Amino acid sequence: MLDILAETRAISTPQSDQVDVRTTLLKERVKTLQDILGAYHFTGISAKVRELNSTNTFCISTAYEGIYLDSYYLDIQMQHPRKIISHNIPAFIPLEQTAHTHLQQDLLRFMDVLRDALNAYASRRYQVEQLQKLHTASLIGQLQRNAAYNVLKFRYQILCGDMEQDVQVKVVYRHLACYLPTGVTLTCSGADAESVNAKLDCHRQLFEKMELYRVFDSLKLQEELAVSSGIHSTLHSSHTPSCQ
Known part of the structure; x- marks a missing residue:
């Protein structure tokens, strides 16, 4: 056209x-x-x-x-x-490869592919910025990331019984057009595997389905509800799914 x-x-x-x-x-x-x-x-x-x-x-x-x-x-x-x-265009976007595939045959398709990759990159970067802005107190140390924001590493704490344990997180977006993770690894060293596994699995599902900062929004809300409800949260825990 x-x-x-x-x-x-x-x-x-x-x-x-x-x-x-x-x-x-x-x-x-x-x-x-x-x-x-x-x-x-x-x-x-x-x-x-x-x-x-x-x-x-x-x-x-x-x-x-x-x-x-x-x-x-x-x-x-x-x-x-x-x-x-x-x-x-940022260097990590495969511009030359995309041009070789689409530029001569279909210019609009070429622009669509670039738009998807650039928009996903900007979205991932925005999520990290919001996470650091809104939930600094929840993070331990510095968040590590690459230029494309498609490999992230950070730590936060969870409560296991009466003890706080560090959770190490690695978030991977295998395709540059992804704005939600395609791979999430959570490890918690020094904690009993049986007591922490269910909680980590629940957290992992949140990371896979939600934007980064909204995961911590959800965890913070659950923590506040657990504190405010006290004994009632224990009585009704079988009916209310929770990551706490």
Whole structure:
């Protein structure tokens, strides 16, 4: 669909009525394409279409639950073979591989794949920032992560009987387009395996199904309910699932 942008470069001063017609048709097609890209902007992708220039600027905006995060730009030469002239895409995003697979055949698919990876990265980073902002007191030491925020390591404490035990967490997102973990490992050294296993399994399920900071929201809420309900939480524990 975007191929028509490259065609405009080949148009010179009209020499005949036939060229005039071709120019008019191409301008109409570019106007239609601009309208389509305007609608596509709601997906987080927009473009500056330059009618007589074969290089166009594309913008990918990232957001998390309606909160704007970042924007990334690519200047793409539209004439075949298409070529990325400049960009600010992070190095860990496989831009060259994605371009090799999609850029020449389907430009919109190429942009979709990039948008998914960039949006997931921005979402993972936002989750870590919120975790550190809202639950600093729950974490022990520094959270470790890589540039793509798809491998995270941190520690927090759980109560086992009358003793507090450190839990070491490793969270992995095996695909760059994931915003929820695909692998979670929890280890608690120095604690009796039988007494802590059920609790760790419950925590693991929360990490796999919820955003990082919301896991600690949930654990904090359960802790507050357990404290406030006192003896009643024990009497009804068989009816109310809890990770405490």
